[in-house]
Amino acid sequence: MANKFKLPLSILLVLTLSAEVPGEDWDGFRGPQGNPVSLSRLPLEWDVNKGNNIAWKSPIPGRGVSGPIIVGNRIFVTASGGVNQQRLYVLCYDVKSGAQLWRRDFWATGRTYSHPTSANAAPTPVSDGKHLYAFYSSNDLICLDLDGNLKWFRGLAHDYPKAGNDVGMAASPVVAGNVVIVQVENQGDSFACAVDKISGLEVWRKPRDPRANWSSPTTYIHSNGAPTVVLQSASGLMAFDADTGASIWDLGLSCGTVSSPLVVNNSLYVTSGGITKLNLATRSGKPEVIWAVNKLNANGASPVVLGDNFYTLSGAIAKGANSRTGEILWQLRLKGRFWATPILANSHLYFVNQDGLVQIVELEGNGDSQTADIVSAIDMGESVLGSPAVADNALYIRSDKHLWKVSNTTKVK
């Protein structure tokens, strides 16, 4: 009986993957569409000292907790340096060799302070495939082409001088429609705004609750065809037409302020106490709760979804659940404290804790029958707070001082 269903399940999995897993570019925080899932086959073992399965490692100036992104054959990373993190770096590396192709230096124009574990370069940059948008805790937003030519520089602190959080800001920008959207929520000048991708001019701006929030925006295409941005905060969950700023819906649902919302297949997952799943494809156009499970909480890391399975990290406990019902299927205690969002590739979840320990969890089966087991733990030897990136069967990890490419090669460097 079991064999009878093997083929249909495999086909279903492939269909599910093709619907939810995007192409090979990893163009922003948590990858394309904000769901860090990849078809890549990644190594289960590597050794940073001996170089096994380390394709290359390249030094990064300054510091940073932003994640790398990949566009074509280039990797882009931000960093910040100087005594007060006032120096802003945008760096471009070659995917194949790890060689630095170019570096651009700028100076922060806003507040640069942060907790020692964070950095001015905390938000992960984003690309529309032609341009790179680098954002910093100091609220400096820089647009470059992929060759490093400056298109525009916006110091948002010039416009809103009280914007900032001396613990550090971290929300990553997103691109939707014709705009780049940033969420700048803090106790001072608190707002979200969209700037034109090409000119850098402000298209719309929304005042936001003056409370600290590190959650990043996410995007989806509304049923009316509008590119839509979702903003979550402790005071509510809202969606806006990305191009016009018109309100699309507004739920009085108090959400978490660290992890970020996730949209997969017309479903929206947010932290609100635990995790709440909402249906975006409703007749009214206003999301409706499908399930809410308090025990499925997400702290620093954001959730991941593939098919009928949902994954989250509550403190150091990895949890797998049925994405249709929220029923918890398995739990595993990991080591350490986490900020990076895990990535899912080829039935393996890669969790990286802040000490740089990569813990790989193998997933057996799908849906309700899924089980999980820790199969590997690899020490990167450096602190890692940024979420990794994946492309073309390679894992890219940004540690405190280096950018690493991990792929199946036995070459020793």
Place this chain on the structure above:
Amino acid sequence: MNWLTVTTCLTRTIYVGLIVALCNPSLCLATEIDQLTATIRSVGPKGEGHVAAQQAWKSLAVQPASELLNVLDGFKGANNLAANWLRGAVDSIAQAALNDSKTLPEKDLRAFIINHDNAPLARLTAYEWLMRVNPQIKEELLPHFLNDNSLELRRDAVASLLQKAELSAKGDDSNTTIADYRTALKYARDLDQIDEITKQITNLGGQVDLPRHFGFLLDWHVVAPFDNTNKKGLDLEYSPEKTASSSINSKASYEGKIPSLKWKGTTSGERFGIVDLNSIYTDKYKGAIAYAHTTFESSAAQKIQLRLGCVNANKIWLNGVLLTRNNVYHANMLIDQYIVNATLKKGTNNILLKIAQNEQEEEWAQRWQFQLRICDANGTAILANDR
């Protein structure tokens, strides 16, 4: 002068300009670059000047390396937004030159760097590119940076002095070593370097007056607690701020959260001048406002910066003028966290602070403290006459 005369003069000027430009193409190019950098210098808040700046940037970024100095000249008078646009242009020009010919105009860059009339960020940019092609010249340049308006260049020079002092420490003469460290301290403005120097001097038996080096104000009169329930007190005008322009009346009595509040004198003994209100008001008030007053005797009217570190919401008045309001609670406390430009008058200046504690109960939200210093734009302490 009639219209014919004007036209004639104008025509002559254009002809002369054309002749000069034709005879001297580099002058023509320099003029064009001046116009391009001027356009970029016009960028301002909210995207002001962006469209024109984008066009100008495209033309600027493809200039030959021989024009680097003209582009660097364009930093003069640039706000920090424009400086970033110009930095991007310099980086593109210099990188292209290195890719093509592996060279930069080293001699010109060197002369530009050591000329302190040039904009600090432009000199820093020039220095960083020169280091890529000729790092050996660094030691020769560093002495030029000791008292630099570019704090990044100054930092490199101080680091060099620290290396010298470390070498000196290997000898037997601790007085020489201390003197070397004191020279470094004189020029140091970065906290980590000052900390390191202080540690070394102290280990050698010397002393460093850190509050004096930074210009922290240590002597205060404080009065508390006034009500800040639900964080509403920051914008309520309690009695002490009605007389913010004058010296305090030490005999005054106020009604606050408790009756008959009076000013108390306090002197910070903390190495960075922190005044801890919880150690003065041991009932550890929550939802409470404190006022802190001090005076500063200035030898002349002068421009200064007031630099506040404070983990609580706060306001600063100088001679009765409200300079800043920061409605932020428990989001870190750092030296120089809030910086405001101000002008001292000659004689006695009255400084009043309002420090607002909220009602958060978390352990990390209990601090109620501040530190304030007076310095110039480089962070060099400005001390009162009577200190």
